Amino acid sequence: MPIMNSSHLANYLPDVNGRFGAYGGRYMPETLMPLLLALDQAWQSARDDPSFHAEIDSFAQNYVGRPSPLYFAERLTEHLGGAKIYFKRDELNHTGSHKINNCLGQILIARRMGKQRIIAETGAGQHGVATASICARFGLACRVYMGAKDIARQSPNVFRMRLLGCEVVSCESGSASLKDAMNEALRDWVSNVDDSYYLIGSVAGPHPYPEMVRELQAIIGREARAQILEREGRLPDLLVACVGGGSNAIGLFHPFLLDEKVRIIGVEAAGKGVDSKKNAATMTGGSPGILHGSRSYVLQDDDGQIQEAHSISAGLDYPGVGPEHAYLKDSGRVEYQAVDDEQALQAFDLCARLEGIIPALEPSHALATVMRIAPLEPKECIIIVNLCGRGDKDVFTVARARGEDISENQSKVSSDR
Amino acid sequence: MSKRLQNCFARVRAQKRCALVTFLTAGDPNRECSQRLFEQLAESSVDLLEIGMPFSDPVADGETIQLASKRALSQGTTLTSVLALAAELRRKYLDLPIVLMGYANPVHSFGIEKFATQAEQSGIDGVILVDVPPEEDAPYISALKKSNIALIRLVTPTSDDARLHTICNTDKCKGFIYVVSVAGTTGRKQALEGDLEQLAARLRKNSSLPLVAGFGVRSREQIAMFARYFDGVVVGSALVEEVANSHSCEDACARLQKTVAELQKGLGKNNQSS
Numbered sequence: 001m002p003i004m005n006s007s008h009l010a011n012y013l014p015d016v017n018g019r020f021g022a023y024g025g026r027y028m029p030e031t032l033m034p035l036l037l038a039l040d041q042a043w044q045s046a047r048d049d050p051s052f053h054a055e056i057d058s059f060a061q062n063y064v065g066r067p068s069p070l071y072f073a074e075r076l077t078e079h080l081g082g083a084k085i086y087f088k089r090d091e092l093n094h095t096g097s098h099k100i101n102n103c104l105g106q107i108l109i110a111r112r113m114g115k116q117r118i119i120a121e122t123g124a125g126q127h128g129v130a131t132a133s134i135c136a137r138f139g140l141a142c143r144v145y146m147g148a149k150d151i152a153r154q155s156p157n158v159f160r161m162r163l164l165g166c167e168v169v170s171c172e173s174g175s176a177s178l179k180d181a182m183n184e185a186l187r188d189w190v191s192n193v194d195d196s197y198y199l200i201g202s203v204a205g206p207h208p209y210p211e212m213v214r215e216l217q218a219i220i221g222r223e224a225r226a227q228i229l230e231r232e233g234r235l236p237d238l239l240v241a242c243v244g245g246g247s248n249a250i251g252l253f254h255p256f257l258l259d260e261k262v263r264i265i266g267v268e269a270a271g272k273g274v275d276s277k278k279n280a281a282t283m284t285g286g287s288p289g290i291l292h293g294s295r296s297y298v299l300q301d302d303d304g305q306i307q308e309a310h311s312i313s314a315g316l317d318y319p320g321v322g323p324e325h326a327y328l329k330d331s332g333r334v335e336y337q338a339v340d341d342e343q344a345l346q347a348f349d350l351c352a353r354l355e356g357i358i359p360a361l362e363p364s365h366a367l368a369t370v371m372r373i374a375p376l377e378p379k380e381c382i383i384i385v386n387l388c389g390r391g392d393k394d395v396f397t398v399a400r401a402r403g404e405d406i407s408e409n410q411s412k413v414s415s416d417r
Numbered sequence: 418m419s420k421r422l423q424n425c426f427a428r429v430r431a432q433k434r435c436a437l438v439t440f441l442t443a444g445d446p447n448r449e450c451s452q453r454l455f456e457q458l459a460e461s462s463v464d465l466l467e468i469g470m471p472f473s474d475p476v477a478d479g480e481t482i483q484l485a486s487k488r489a490l491s492q493g494t495t496l497t498s499v500l501a502l503a504a505e506l507r508r509k510y511l512d513l514p515i516v517l518m519g520y521a522n523p524v525h526s527f528g529i530e531k532f533a534t535q536a537e538q539s540g541i542d543g544v545i546l547v548d549v550p551p552e553e554d555a556p557y558i559s560a561l562k563k564s565n566i567a568l569i570r571l572v573t574p575t576s577d578d579a580r581l582h583t584i585c586n587t588d589k590c591k592g593f594i595y596v597v598s599v600a601g602t603t604g605r606k607q608a609l610e611g612d613l614e615q616l617a618a619r620l621r622k623n624s625s626l627p628l629v630a631g632f633g634v635r636s637r638e639q640i641a642m643f644a645r646y647f648d649g650v651v652v653g654s655a656l657v658e659e660v661a662n663s664h665s666c667e668d669a670c671a672r673l674q675k676t677v678a679e680l681q682k683g684l685g686k687n688n689q690s691s
Binding site for chain 2: 002017025026027028029030031032033034035173179183186187191193194289290291292294295298300302303304305309380
């Protein structure tokens with residue numbers, strides 16, 4: 001359990017209104033407000049119920065495969081010649097990313113609320129696949145909204161969702177990526193309030209989602225904390241994780257927020273560059289605004305219209321970020337940096353070749369930051385990076401970026417609808 | 418409450434009918450034509466103009482208004498140009514109530530206080546922000562109050578009695594109450610009469626403000642049904658579609674004129690069980 005510390009607000013935020021300082025809240029149409037209040041009640045009662053945690057623990061161990069290993073990346077450490085690098089290997093989870101931690105908990109809450117139909121949005125498809133898998137396991141109907149652009153670039157995950165019995169709906173509006181998928185999922189929810197549960201995949205959206213998803217993902221940081229104490233006898237010096245909506249990052253960071261000596265870096269996607277219009281670096285290049293139910297940093301123009309994001313990584317391609325990250329940025333507790341497409345691809349290659357692990361493009365952004373920082377640090381310095389997803393889904397995107405053609409396989413997959 | 422809103426509802430009540438409220442998105446299909454379309458509605462004697470402030474991510478809207486917002490934004494519509502359009506209408510139509518409807522972020526980005534001041538200068542009577550529920554509306558209410566503009570609160574079929582009580586708080590709930598008649602986005606589902614009757618009855622217990630219902634209202638027959646329970650009815654998507662299907666601005670004006678004339682035939686409360 002977290003220790004209360006009056007010097008830092010992080011452990012008792014959000015407040016009852018879902019605010020993290022000036023961020024968060026519940027900016028939603030009135031139709032959804034009674035549901036959000038009911039969800040908050042269901043969540044608060046579940047979190048105090050030992051049987052809820054026992055059920056999560058059992059599925060986490062036997063279905064997801066937790067705890068995930070904390071792996072010493074020896075060859076990468078040698079190659080970079082500085083700090084000692086550990087990978088928190090959440091890419092080894094069932095379905096290939098950290099997303100399943102959240103889906104598992106929320107499905108149990110949806111069941112407690114008697115909901116029979118699950119809706120979700122997905123960017124890279126990792127949250128969609130995790131949702132579809134858990135829905136299959138519990139026999140619940142599942143519909144996942146996905147931007148048309150993401151469907152094209154993440155075809156393996158689209159097919160996986162269909163194999164799992166999930167209906168994948170293509171969203172053509174706006175930038176045809178994660179933001180637009182979330183708009184459509186919200187419209188579905190507004191129209192099907194009686195039987196449907198909206199399973200948001202990140203620490204974004206209206207209260208209580210940012211808090212609930214954080215608590216469900218904090219297993220990553222709690223495990224990592226225990227594992228590093230056992231291995232090294234002390235806490236790490238630096239934590240690094242990628243930030244799109246920010247759920248894997250909050251999951252790793254949260255149990256360390258009160259450890260003031262642990263430096264924490266969140267890595268956003270700079271796309272084709274922070275100065276270009278084509279990026280997803282919300283906190284580096286954005287400003288406070290209201291999107292998808294909460295006040296946080298968003299990419300917007302001078303008139304408050306939300307901008308399209310860009311990243312080679314579909315999972316980071318979102319013009320908003322969870323409100324707790326906005327709070328942690330302003331408070332200075334977490335540093336946020338940005339890594340562009342090219343740097344992420346280099347880190348992707350290096351990790352594959354040195355460690356025999358093909359990471360997803362999302363954590364490749366975190367790895368790029370580690371590659372920059374590790375050589376500057378002494379050998380005693382300990383870094384933990386969250387390897388939150390595996391890269392199988394990204395092989396077509398990476399092949400395209402390298403000018404290699406594996407498209408025949410791709411068309412085979414995507415035509416199988 | 419603004420005199421114009423008060424007078425409007427007093428007048429329709431005296432005429433034993435329901436107010437016709439029309440929605441169009443500002444800047445759709447372009448700035449000049451949009452101005453003419455709103456003027457056409459005023460000339461057709463609609464009772465209240467609702468002007469949509471376009472937003473990039475309109476989660477409460479169905480496809481028709483999503484597309485209208487997109488067209489308006491692609492034509493360079495901004496909150497400043499929406500306010501200018503409203504000011505122009507106000508110069509021509511001194512007594513016609515005008516309400517802005519949209520989403521929080523453009524107003525938040527513009528600055529809530531600055532928005533309230535400029536909206537007052539443009540002669541705005543009320544503002545509806547669909548993604549700002551009572552939990553979040555305190556700063557908006559306090560800024561708009563100084564400008565004598567009502568923040569119009571919304572109720573929906575999912576609002577239970579406790580929530581209705583909160584929403585209808587007499588210090589905060591002003592102007593009229595916007596009744597979202599179905600759980601859904603704009604322009605799609607249509608409400609059932611029994612549900613409307615119940616919702617209206619629950620609301621009358623909580624508030625003496627005029628009740629204006631919308632979402633999914635398209636025909637004269639539906640309006641006649643709404644007129645039995647509500648003080649005003651909003652038609653939006655059906656008018657936006659007429660504009661989208663027109664081949665010129667003249668054609669769009671003619672279509673609006675014809676549609677509004679037809680809709681107005683359903684407004685009477687005479688011979689209805691009220």
